[in-house]
Amino acid sequence: MTDRRKLLKTGALLFGVSLLAALPAVAQTQVYDPKTRKWGNYDKTEAYKYWRKNKQVPPAFRRQVVRFRTAEQPGTIIIDGNQHFLYLVQPNQTAIRYGIGVGREGFGWAGIVRVGRVAEWPTWTPPAEMVARDPKAAKWAGGQPGGPDNPLGARALYLYEGDHDTIYRIHGTPEPWTMGLNVSSGCIRMVNDDIIDLHSRIQVGAKVIVLMQGAALYKGV
Amino acid sequence: MMGRATFRGLLAVGFSALLTCAASAADLTIAMPNWASGQASANILKVGIKQALGLDADVVEMGTLIAFNGLDTGKVDVHPEVWLPNLNNLVDRYVKGSGTVTLSPVSVPAWQGICANRTAADKIGIKDIADLSDPKKTVALDTNGDGKGELWIGAETWSSTAIERVRANSYGYAKNLDLLEMPEDVGMAAVDAAEAVEKPIVFACYAPSAVFKLHQIVRLTEPPYDPAKWKIVLPSEDPAWLAKSSADVGWDAASYRIAYASSLKQRHPDVVRFLEHVDFTPDEAIDMSYALQVERKEPLAYAEQWVKDHADRVKGWAKQ
Numbered sequence: 019m020t021d022r023r024k025l026l027k028t029g030a031l032l033f034g035v036s037l038l039a040a041l042p043a044v045a046q047t048q049v050y051d052p053k054t055r056k057w058g059n060y061d062k063t064e065a066y067k068y069w070r071k072n073k074q075v076p077p078a079f080r081r082q083v084v085r086f087r088t089a090e091q092p093g094t095i096i097i098d099g100n101q102h103f104l105y106l107v108q109p110n111q112t113a114i115r116y117g118i119g120v121g122r123e124g125f126g127w128a129g130i131v132r133v134g135r136v137a138e139w140p141t142w143t144p145p146a147e148m149v150a151r152d153p154k155a156a157k158w159a160g161g162q163p164g165g166p167d168n169p170l171g172a173r174a175l176y177l178y179e180g181d182h183d184t185i186y187r188i189h190g191t192p193e194p195w196t197m198g199l200n201v202s203s204g205c206i207r208m209v210n211d212d213i214i215d216l217h218s219r220i221q222v223g224a225k226v227i228v229l230m231q232g233a234a235l236y237k238g239v
Numbered sequence: 240m241m242g243r244a245t246f247r248g249l250l251a252v253g254f255s256a257l258l259t260c261a262a263s264a265a266d267l268t269i270a271m272p273n274w275a276s277g278q279a280s281a282n283i284l285k286v287g288i289k290q291a292l293g294l295d296a297d298v299v300e301m302g303t304l305i306a307f308n309g310l311d312t313g314k315v316d317v318h319p320e321v322w323l324p325n326l327n328n329l330v331d332r333y334v335k336g337s338g339t340v341t342l343s344p345v346s347v348p349a350w351q352g353i354c355a356n357r358t359a360a361d362k363i364g365i366k367d368i369a370d371l372s373d374p375k376k377t378v379a380l381d382t383n384g385d386g387k388g389e390l391w392i393g394a395e396t397w398s399s400t401a402i403e404r405v406r407a408n409s410y411g412y413a414k415n416l417d418l419l420e421m422p423e424d425v426g427m428a429a430v431d432a433a434e435a436v437e438k439p440i441v442f443a444c445y446a447p448s449a450v451f452k453l454h455q456i457v458r459l460t461e462p463p464y465d466p467a468k469w470k471i472v473l474p475s476e477d478p479a480w481l482a483k484s485s486a487d488v489g490w491d492a493a494s495y496r497i498a499y500a501s502s503l504k505q506r507h508p509d510v511v512r513f514l515e516h517v518d519f520t521p522d523e524a525i526d527m528s529y530a531l532q533v534e535r536k537e538p539l540a541y542a543e544q545w546v547k548d549h550a551d552r553v554k555g556w557a558k559q
Contacts, residue, residue: 084435085435086431086435087431087434087435087453087454088427088428088453089427089431089449089450089453089532089533090424090428090431091535096428096431096432098429098432100382100383101436101438103432103436105432105435113435115435128421128425129425130422130424130425227424227425227428228425229382229425229429229432230382230389230391230419230421230425
């Protein structure tokens with residue numbers, strides 16, 4: 019219980035910080051309601067309120083098997099940053115769909131990469147510029163050990179182009195309510211349960227397709 | 240004559256041994272392209288020729304230029320899909336020029352242009368190329384919140400991508416759509432993802448292609464090709480290509496045919512008769528692409544089943 023309160027408090031703090039940050043214009047997240055078959059707006063306030071009330075993300079961002087017709091082979095990951103969905107292609111034209119949170123400016127890049135390596139409860143090392151401006155990050159300049167407060171969450175999938183680390187990761191998070199939002203620093207975040215599930219199903223080397231989100235926002239990898 | 244034939248035979252043996260390390264000397268070598276319908280048809284020809292004429296053929300994967308060189312020198316006997324007008328320069332050189340390569344009179348019509356999914360066509364009303372110039376419609380294609388829609392126009396390496404950029408400028412929809420260049424797998428996965436949540440999407444496409452069987456796809460209507468309005472300078476020809484180009488009409492009709500080494504007319508007139516009667520339809524080519532790309536069928540196993548399912552037709556190709 020103590021741990022959870024601590025987690026929530028830390029989360030609220032981080033949440034507040036990201037609310038203060040000046041955000042460039044990005045696509046308003048919309049959530050699809052399968053009952054009404056309509057799309058409704060979904061923002062940070064809504065997200066946090068929903069999480070506090072339900073202790074889980076809205077149905078659209080929960081892990082589920084969906085019909086997904088594609089020529090890509092089972093085991094391929096397809097990331098739709100605009101809809102905030104990550105698909106893991108399965109046999110018989112289906113996929114497991116997970117809700118994701120993406121970067122503040124949408125996703126920032128697109129292309130075909132692969133899972134180069136994976137880690138359980140990974141260490142997080144803040145980038146030098148974050149260490150310089152943020153005393154909390156400076157504390158972890160040498161690397162924050164894995165654990166419930168670590169921004170990378172329970173698992174990390176490191177995305178490579180050929181043998182080269184792109185510096186982008188698909189990872190867990192201590193802020194599970196941020197699914198469906200544009201809040202991270204360019205990475206793809208998932209609820210810890212979901213990244214543990216995804217990690218258990220994929221092979222190192224898996225193909226990852228990151229979809230485009232407009233010429234203004236993507237750089238080819 | 241005998242000496243030349245023997246020499247050619249030796250070369251063919253050496254060539255296939257090099258490529259396949261196979262000990263057996265096949266009667267024929269069929270070039271196999273790296274795209275799905277070509278892989279299926281190369282194998283269907285192999286299995287069909289074996290069944291109808293009793294001849295063995297090696298199927299060897301190779302690029303188009305190497306295949307044409309092989310057809311010219313007699314190292315390769317058949318190429319299953321020669322696309323026109325894309326390969327007009329090779330046709331000028333080897334078919335019209337040296338005469339060492341012959342094209343089958345039967346052609347499979349192909350198509351390229353801009354496609355929409357049913358959501359874009361039916362709910363947003365994007366059915367004609369002119370609809371792309373209506374910002375009230377194309378805002379529905381926005382995926383990054385800037386009020387402009389996005390349109391994938393092809394892979395960076397394709398010459399068709401540069402031409403799609405010219406067409407977007409000439410028609411005017413480049414003003415209200417961001418034109419995206421990405422590998423084909425990314426473009427197609429975007430169509431898959433849009434279909435999964437019933438969101439509209441518009442994209443550059445060509446037929447035959449598996450996407451037409453994978454999803455319900457609508458081809459946007461366009462003014463027909465007019466050579467007087469088709470002024471294309473490619474980036475490889477001039478840095479100012481975009482300013483110097485214009486094309487506000489549809490693509491010229493494309494098609495593909497089987498090509499074979501002209502020397503087959505003497506060596507194997509029965510094979511020539513067979514090849515000149517092979518009549519794949521565009522729908523069959525889509526089925527072939529779908530079977531290999533989506534259902535991941537192995538090309539030879541698929542070909543064996545195809546020939547079994549079309550036994551009378553294959554027999555007919557040999558007999559006519």
